[in-house]
Amino acid sequence: MSKAHWKATPLRSMSEEEFSLWKALIEERVGMTVDAARRSFFMTGVGLRMRELGIDDFGQYYELMRRGAASEPEWSVLVDRLTVQETSFLRHEPSFDCVARYIKELLQKPDLAQIQLWSVGCASGEEAYSLAMLTDEWVQASGRRIPWGVTASDISRPALARARQGVYTLRRLQSMPERWRQSYVELHGDGSGQIKSSLRERLCFVQINVLDLKAVPLQGMDVIFCQNLLIYFRRFHKRDIVNQLIQRLAPGGLLILGVNEMLDWRHKDVERVDDRGVLAYRRRALPT
Ligand SMILES: C[S@@+](CC[C@H](N)C(=O)[O-])C[C@H]1O[C@@H](n2cnc3c(N)ncnc32)[C@H](O)[C@@H]1O
Known part of the structure; x- marks a missing residue:
């Protein structure tokens, strides 16, 4: 270039x-x-x-x-x-509350082997790190040693580079709870803060164009979080993307979309989560 x-x-x-x-x-x-x-x-x-x-x-x-x-x-x-790369930590809190309830539910399962989450269209990483912080909190609270990780994808390489670094201004860090700042952020002298490496190493940042999901080998996700991305696409593309995403969910897995981002969509393999504040679906345990 x-x-x-x-x-x-x-x-x-x-x-x-x-x-x-x-x-x-x-x-x-x-x-x-x-x-x-x-x-x-x-x-x-x-x-x-x-x-x-x-x-x-x-x-x-x-x-x-x-x-x-x-x-x-x-x-x-x-x-x-x-694209407007606008994002923030815990951007839509009710959606993260829904994920937290699901993680707690998973942690009740005696045979739980691991927890895998995916932030699709992660921009500069705040969404992915929010998922990581809430998972870490609940896994620690459970007292169990469950392996877990977050995949964070975006088409934009500059955004992925920023996300991987995990450095944010104090103003951006203000949108996370104080206890998270204490546990997961290392403050720098210049008024910024970096997500601690112990948490960063739980994340894997990859470049994925959501139009190419068919070729993506990710499977068995417990949580897929995809907000403020589908707004850029026509209806038929949205449907194809979401259909691909649900194929990547583990049985019982949770898909979180942005409220109002996917109207009148149904799929035989998922059922809508009964929570009016969020747009979430659970993959049925067995194919119908
Ligand atoms: C507004 S940000 C959303 C960030 C975050 N998900 C949130 O809700 O706060 C939209 C992101 O979608 C990404 N994006 C746009 N087109 C894409 C595509 N075809 N494949 C993957 N990511 C794409 C952009 O690079 C941008 O980072």
Whole structure:
């Protein structure tokens, strides 16, 4: 990739035809829809990325992005510019409460061998670390030595790099309970804090495009947490993604989606959790 440099001349604006081509390519490669309302956000993101690469022609960048596997590293950066990477610790508390109840339930099982969780679309990692902290708390409280781990995936490599580091400003750390800050965060002198390595080593960060879930070998997940990701996709993609996710659940496993992110969807292998504050499903113990 060429060295980033900035040009003083403004980029010309994208023609309607170019915009349609880009829209179709983005949807094909990463599933993201760019409607008229997001057009200027999209143009700014693409324009900034082109400037970083020293490219000033939309057609040239488009051709670069159309190359098959060779363009994948660049897609993982462009997506970063085209999504709002907003997230926080315990972002939707009722959903995490639902996970905590399920972990407690699992820990009652005498034959429990391990606990596996997956944060899909983890952005800078707060969701994945929240799952890790609550699991660690409950496993410790149970007094049992149960192996457990969290897989955290995202398409964006820059986001995964930030997540792996686990360094957050104090303002971001304020959204977690004080007892978690005490137990799991190491404060740095510069006003930031890093998730302690003893917890970080429980997480595995991997790059996964949710459009490619069929090729992903993950199985037997006890909890899959997928919030604020499906909002970018058309209905048929959402359905395919969620159908793939439930195949990755262990029998009885829990899928948590964002409230209102998946309306009128049903699947014979899952049943809705009876909790109006969350959108959660349990995989049936035996296939029907
Ligand atoms: C708004 S963040 C959600 C973060 C977190 N799940 C939460 O709810 O706070 C959306 C994330 O989805 C990721 N994303 C977008 N398209 C994706 C795709 N095709 N495959 C995997 N991740 C994708 C983005 O990179 C971004 O990190």
